[in-house]
Amino acid sequence: MFFNSIVGLGSRSAFASFGGFNSSSLVFTRNLMKTHKGTAKRWKKTADGFKRGKAGRNHGNVGWSRRSLKVLSGKTPAHESHIQRLRRLLPY
Structure with missing residues (x-):
């Protein structure tokens, strides 16, 4: 406050206006x-790229053959038409 009255800036500081x-x-x-x-x-x-789990394996599989359940296991890569959208949703 003492410095402002000496310099004559009043209530404004020197850094407020640039x-x-x-x-x-x-x-x-x-x-x-x-x-x-x-x-x-x-x-x-x-x-x-990106990978995801396959859908359709969580429940309701009673009576399914082991072969059809084995096809649904594992991971699958992203389709090339989804890559641009996935890069935007997962930037880091």
Whole structure:
């Protein structure tokens, strides 16, 4: 306060006005991309792309043959038409 009265700035500081901008316009923000949590629980990022578990194996499989259940086990890679959307949903 004593420094402001000597310099003659009053209640404004020297840093509040810079080149015609007020201090609120000098706030810099980063555009952070958020991970889509629903996608993150279903898809895993690999070196070549993305992979997911196959659907249809969780319940209601009584009476199914072992061969048909074995086909539904394991992981499957993402289709090439989904890659762009998955990159946007899982940026990190």
